[in-house]
Amino acid sequence: MVGRNLNQLNKRMNSLWQKRNLIVDNFIKEKNLKLVITDIRNIFYFPFNKQQNYNIQDIASRWQEFFDEHNDYNDFVYHLYLHIPFCKHRCTCCNYYSIEPRNIKQIFVFLKYLNKQIKFFKPVFKNISFKTLFLGGGSPSVLSADELNFLFKILNSSFNLKDTVKIFEANPSDLNKEKLKILKKFNIHKLSLGVQSLDSDVLNKLNRNYQKYKQICRVAELIKEYNFNKFNIDLLLGLKEQNANTFIKTLKLILQLYPNSITLYSLTPTQLYLNQYFNSNIDLFYKKYIELIKDLENNIEPVLKEFGYVMDSSLDKLLTAEVTLKKLNDQSFSGIGELYNDFSNKKEALLGLGPSARSYIYGKLNYKQKPEIRLKYDLLSDDYMGNKLELRDEMVKYIVKDVFDNQQIDLYKFKKIFNKDLEGVFKHEITALDKANKIFIRDDKLKFKYNNIEDLFKATIFFLDENQIINVMNNFRDN
Numbered sequence: 001m002v003g004r005n006l007n008q009l010n011k012r013m014n015s016l017w018q019k020r021n022l023i024v025d026n027f028i029k030e031k032n033l034k035l036v037i038t039d040i041r042n043i044f045y046f047p048f049n050k051q052q053n054y055n056i057q058d059i060a061s062r063w064q065e066f067f068d069e070h071n072d073y074n075d076f077v078y079h080l081y082l083h084i085p086f087c088k089h090r091c092t093c094c095n096y097y098s099i100e101p102r103n104i105k106q107i108f109v110f111l112k113y114l115n116k117q118i119k120f121f122k123p124v125f126k127n128i129s130f131k132t133l134f135l136g137g138g139s140p141s142v143l144s145a146d147e148l149n150f151l152f153k154i155l156n157s158s159f160n161l162k163d164t165v166k167i168f169e170a171n172p173s174d175l176n177k178e179k180l181k182i183l184k185k186f187n188i189h190k191l192s193l194g195v196q197s198l199d200s201d202v203l204n205k206l207n208r209n210y211q212k213y214k215q216i217c218r219v220a221e222l223i224k225e226y227n228f229n230k231f232n233i234d235l236l237l238g239l240k241e242q243n244a245n246t247f248i249k250t251l252k253l254i255l256q257l258y259p260n261s262i263t264l265y266s267l268t269p270t271q272l273y274l275n276q277y278f279n280s281n282i283d284l285f286y287k288k289y290i291e292l293i294k295d296l297e298n299n300i301e302p303v304l305k306e307f308g309y310v311m312d313s314s315l316d317k318l319l320t321a322e323v324t325l326k327k328l329n330d331q332s333f334s335g336i337g338e339l340y341n342d343f344s345n346k347k348e349a350l351l352g353l354g355p356s357a358r359s360y361i362y363g364k365l366n367y368k369q370k371p372e373i374r375l376k377y378d379l380l381s382d383d384y385m386g387n388k389l390e391l392r393d394e395m396v397k398y399i400v401k402d403v404f405d406n407q408q409i410d411l412y413k414f415k416k417i418f419n420k421d422l423e424g425v426f427k428h429e430i431t432a433l434d435k436a437n438k439i440f441i442r443d444d445k446l447k448f449k450y451n452n453i454e455d456l457f458k459a460t461i462f463f464l465d466e467n468q469i470i471n472v473m474n475n476f477r478d479n
């Protein structure tokens, strides 16, 4: 009898592995795997579960429920994100939601709406101190001096931002002395400038030929004069017309400005960009991209050394994450870390405001404001889309992050965070992985046997159930 049960269990475990493997395999065949790998970091945000519409009242109620249910709500780390959905000129490559404002009235209407939205959430968050405030977009820097003052006044009077680390994303072409003074007064801690490239051919294809190095130099000087704690510059890799030589030229010009950090992003090509410049062919894009990275691997180090900078990881990490170039021994990095970007597998929650902003109520709801700007805003319309979360989903999120970052699951830490044994909660998954000879345990760590990123991807996604895998996969397809 026992033997028969064991046999049945064995069969079930085999089929669990086969079933989930098959879903992922079919998907990988259907869609280019490289895109999957690029996108995997987004898995933490992807709806595991079914999507539903919500209005602002529903959303506020979920937050209130969360605070009421968690006596320990003060042990959580809270982040606030504001999405300013405007750019003076849209770059052809951009995958963020923003529009070129038709007139100043459009920005005014948006700010009035944001004001109402902030006031609506104010009472719900009255006991909460935010650890970070990230003003992103789009380009929050398009706001005029008066508009920035208006926004900061609302924020200061609505939320507890006394000890908050504040980060502001800017297009350097929008900045001037007056705006920088206002940012400094609001205590912006980190100012991050999007530059992308300084090569005129690349900029032309980007619709960014308004950008001038002289202006960037002036802004960099002012940033130093006002003594912002951190000054970062973003560059993009994989752009049309880019090659290792022109990239190194750009990099040298940027290094002469001595920012605290330079963040290198690999382009996630939008369909529009692929259609425009790569014959709608993603393989062509990746072929060029991989050539560029190979060429750069050979000659980036001496340049960094010359300017006293180091890379936080090798360039081959670029497909799955950004790479940061940092000044050697830069004190401004100690103790602060990249708090917002690290929103991941910890007890954290995020309130996002503005079109396309994502939010996260731990163990309860993962939602996004719909990306649209309207002339008439009605606070109570169904402006949000979200999916419910359970504690088990938080566990999966923790696992996915741990496996992808460290290629293992720390069983001790898992137990400490969730007060449960991993082997107890995910008994079937672990038995099936073990039977398929994909894992082993050493030093309280569950380790994975894998030959390539595809194997690791499969092992990671394995902890989601079949419906969740299908939801995540459909999301990859839609994005």
Ligand SMILES: C[S@@+](CC[C@H](N)C(=O)[O-])C[C@H]1O[C@@H](n2cnc3c(N)ncnc32)[C@H](O)[C@@H]1O
Binding pocket: 087, 093, 094, 095, 096, 136, 137, 138, 139, 169, 170, 171, 172, 193, 194, 195, 196, 234, 235, 236, 265, 266, 267, 268, 269, 270
């Ligand atoms: C929201 S933008 C803010 C920067 C600012 N608006 C600017 O570009 O001047 C943040 C960063 O995202 C990066 N980015 C834009 N489009 C991207 C894409 N398709 N794939 C990867 N990164 C992208 C750029 O490096 C950009 O600096």
Ligand code: SF4
Binding pocket: 086, 087, 089, 090, 091, 094, 095, 096, 098, 137, 138, 139, 171, 194
């Ligand atoms: S990269 Fe920056 S400036 Fe360009 S469209 Fe995107 S958000 Fe706007």
